[in-house]
Amino acid sequence: MVGLRMYPECNVHCSPVAAAPGSTQGNPMKVAIMQPYLLPYIGYFQLINAVDLFVVYDNIKYTKSGWFNRNRFLLNGSDAYFTVPLQKDSDSLDVVQRQIAPTFDQSKFVNQLSEAYRKAPHYEQGLSLLKASLLSGESNLFKFIKHSIQSVATRLxxxxxxxxxxxIDIDHGLKSQDKVLAICRALGATEYVNAIGGIDLYSADAFRECGLELRFIKSRPIEYVQFKQAFVPWLSIVDVVMFNEIDRVRSMLDRYEMISGKTAAEA
Structure with missing residues (x-):
């Protein structure tokens, strides 16, 4: 492993910059980093689509309150949770160390979700997405989630x-903003893009000291017909695909605005 080095005016020790997959060193590059979420809402895919390289955390602690193995879908006109059960294990394990319960049946899970949308206008399209995303045969939680994220991204x-x-060759003991900065520098990023929910977690000043621009993606309101009931927003991407032609879903990927990160004076 190559040694760590300090970048000018940057207080984070980073590995020497490496070219990211598909990138050309010296060109501007946008990077985003997120936890792995199971069939997340469309804003997650807006973020992936908005950057040149997407990093998904595999060496991050699993939390029951997160979205690792659950999300929301439409059931009888209201939002409900779907969950992938996990094998009992230590709460201190990273998501990549967690295993799906041996009793979990991927085919039955697909049937459970698809049945709720049986009368949706684009049911077959949605069912195809569910099968591609969920019938991976993976028992490792992280691999199962990453496969589903990649499958949806490909379909879109x-x-x-x-x-x-x-x-990525960094000190993985780093936390929060320092870890994000180290990942960005190791990848040769020029801009870091985060979901709007993290706007108070990061300092634009710290990113600029490391030669990075900090931006946040904020989804614009997205609404469509869900049967003939009141609209329930921000459900799993499954809901969007069940009710909209795939070309319309792709057009939704651009329905956002970019907001600059806060400086110390603005915080």
């Missing part, structure tokens, strides 16, 4: 490479 025509955080 998103070309952004997706890499695992553990594959």
């Amino acid at each position: 025509g998103i070309p952004t490479p997706i890499v695992e955080s553990s594959s």
Whole structure:
């Protein structure tokens, strides 16, 4: 492993910059980093589509309150949760160390989700997506989730490479903003894009000291007909695909605005 070095005016020790998959060193490059979520809402895919390289955390602690193995779908006109059961294990394990319960049946899971949308206008399209995303045969939680994310991104025509955080040569003991900065510098990023929910977690000043621009992606309102009931927003991407032609779903990937990160004076 190559040694760590300090970048000018940057207080984060990073490995020497490496070319990211599909990139050309010296060119501007946008990077995003997220936890692995199971069939997340469309904003997650807007973020993947908005950057040149997407990093998904595999060496991050699993939390029951997160979205690792659950999400929301439409059931009888209201939102409900679907969950992938996990094998009992230590709460201190990273998501990549967690296993799906041996009793979990992927085919039955697909049937459970698809049955709720049996009368949706694009049911066959949605069913095809579910099968491609969920019938992977994977028993490792992270691999199962990453496969589903990659499958959906492919169906939506998103070309952004997706890499695992553990594959990047940094000090993985770093936390929060320092870890994000180290990953960005190791990949040669020029801009870091985060979901809008993290706008108060990061300092634009710290990113600029490391030669990076900090931006946040904010989804614009997206609404469509869900049968003949009141619209329930921000459900799993499954809901969007069940009710909209795939070309319309692709057009939704651009319905967002970019917001600059806050400086110390603005915080």
